[in-house]
Amino acid sequence: MKLSSYVCGKWYEGTSQGVETFNAVTGEAVCHVSSEGINFADVVRFGREVGGKALREMTFHDRALALKNMAKALMADKEKFYEISAQTGATRADGWVDIEGGLGTVFSYASLATRELPNDTVLVEGETETLSKNGSFLGRHILTSKPGVSVHINAFNFPIWGMLEKIAPSLIAGVPVIVKPATPSAYLSEAMVRDIVDGGYFPAGAIQIICGSVGDLLEHLNEQDVVTFTGSASTGRKLRTHPNIIENSIPFTMEADSLNAAILGKSVSEDDPEFDLFLREISKEMTIKAGQKCTAIRRVIVPREKVKAVIDGLSTKLDKIAMGDASQEGVRMGALISRDQVRDVAEQVARLTQECEIVHGGSDDFEVIGADKNKGAFYPKTVLYCDRPFEKTLVHEVEAFGPVTTVMPYDELDDAIDIAKLGKGSLVASVYSYDNVETKKLVTSAAAWHGRMLILNRDCAKESTGHGSPLMPLVHGGPGRAGGGEELGG
Structure with a gap:
């Protein structure tokens, strides 16, 4: 045809x-x-x-x-x-x-x-x-x-x-x-x-x-x-x-496409609702459209002391999401658009591994339900870790346009802001905190580098459309790498 x-x-x-x-x-x-x-x-x-x-x-x-x-x-x-x-x-x-x-x-x-x-x-x-x-x-x-x-x-x-x-x-x-x-x-x-x-x-x-x-x-x-x-x-x-x-x-x-970030506030404990919201939003952004979204979360910025808990929690959530033919019962993540895109994502992940380590996925050892992974355009959910985001800069320059994200640690809140800025302009960044003072500092300090900033906490989570949803009444676009343009906005 x-x-x-x-x-x-x-x-x-x-x-x-x-x-x-x-x-x-x-x-x-x-x-x-x-x-x-x-x-x-x-x-x-x-x-x-x-x-x-x-x-x-x-x-x-x-x-x-x-x-x-x-x-x-x-x-x-x-x-x-x-x-x-x-x-x-x-x-x-x-x-x-x-x-x-x-x-x-x-x-x-x-x-x-x-x-x-x-x-x-x-x-x-x-x-x-x-x-x-x-x-x-x-x-x-x-x-x-x-x-x-x-x-x-x-x-x-x-x-x-x-x-x-x-x-x-x-x-x-x-x-x-x-x-x-x-x-x-x-x-x-x-x-x-x-x-x-x-x-x-x-x-x-x-x-x-x-x-x-x-x-x-x-x-x-x-x-x-x-x-x-x-x-x-x-x-x-x-x-x-x-x-x-x-x-x-x-x-x-x-x-x-841009290297959008999700920032976990330093005040958030592992028992707080915001911690689970953080993990849920990242896993959702990695698996909706198999991570092929211009707004997908590519950089996960967390307090250094919570790195292990974030990686473990995110891995657990990702393991529960079945990938394959969407017509099969239980499948919640589909394929990339093409085998060419699979190769492109694999090449970009290989570039990232020059400075980052794979802590989840990233290999050919993954299960696909109702399809042949060697014929379809499937790529595994992959999480990387960059231990020194100020020295290892590929994570702020290279985008794997698929189900891929990278976790990075910060020590002080100012460090988290500076790491977010290293993306040189993004469509969206999301902040997860129940501390208004902390949230205000993160938003006002990083806003100039992002077209949209989402605050997600226990009070607004039920009605929020989430990190990656552009909405008609609001401007969609971002500075720098994100293109400097505006779409939507009523």
Whole structure:
């Protein structure tokens, strides 16, 4: 099977065989992905002249209603997407975050637009500014739709949520989108776009999808277009420095994988609820999506005297989480996206072991339920220990994008803050403490290096969505290594 792109109002199969993708659980071929033969100049022109023109004639409320109707129909057909999602190695819980989480984000944006934006095509912002003594010379700020396209280059780990959380605000703003899903999981994104197109919720040209390489797409953009990217920091830097993006000052929003931290307060004892919350959150972040999350906890920062208790407790929790085919009873952790990703994670773990020791997992001796670990894309839950995090710096530079985390000790609270800063910018850090003075110091001192800081303790744990959950009303992004961009945020 060859995956199609939807461009210029029609479905198009690439002229070459392209890249073969595989079922992450069984290793069987799923489809070939190619965009060979697409005229990307025409794609951009169609978005601007056909999709953009029609979208700008709709009001904010019109666009919000179209999004709401779209999300309702897709939610009613969600089981189809769960079935396809399983091929990416996702468990039901993983799929829920991606599919229903993505559609929930669309509903939230649609409601917010209806509630807070006018039933108009222009948004008046702020109060009238008096610019003269007698008040006859005034100023107002207004926001209008860009007459360009919004190019969305997405990551493989959330083929639905990552697409929808960018589509929703773009379409509400009256800007047509060109979606470029990551190749390994493009078949899931394509399936949803196909239903969106068939539903006719938006005018032609409002949504296009390119499955495969973007070719020379970026060369056809201008100052009225925007580009958003989610993925690795290295790829993001290459795209951000594309000559045309620099020459035309094209807005570029980047949300990159980062070395997110979880910090255990010095005041926390092993008997405190916060200690168990700490262990539960780390094990959850290691095993949801098999650790393939841009917000996953990569660095575990703990008081030196509690290192052994943390490693032992974390190992016990991880041992209880069965890995394998998610359709099998009891399986709570699925596969990585591909065998290539398994090799990449193994290579990064090997790099980390130059300065860290493996204290749990990390070998080929692990059990997989209902699948062949030599055919599927499985990697063991792995915990490393870095005894001197100020001297051994690979842990602050190398990310194994899978079920891998590293424990590091600190002596004083200031040390914990300094260790967190060594990640050079992260999407999120979480603090576990019931001591308000300690919590305040950790948050206020480390906040500038993190896009979001989560405080988790016995009082808020029941309602908290946890360390790794970006939420629509809050900004999602982070400084430095995390890309310096902002997504979500209402």
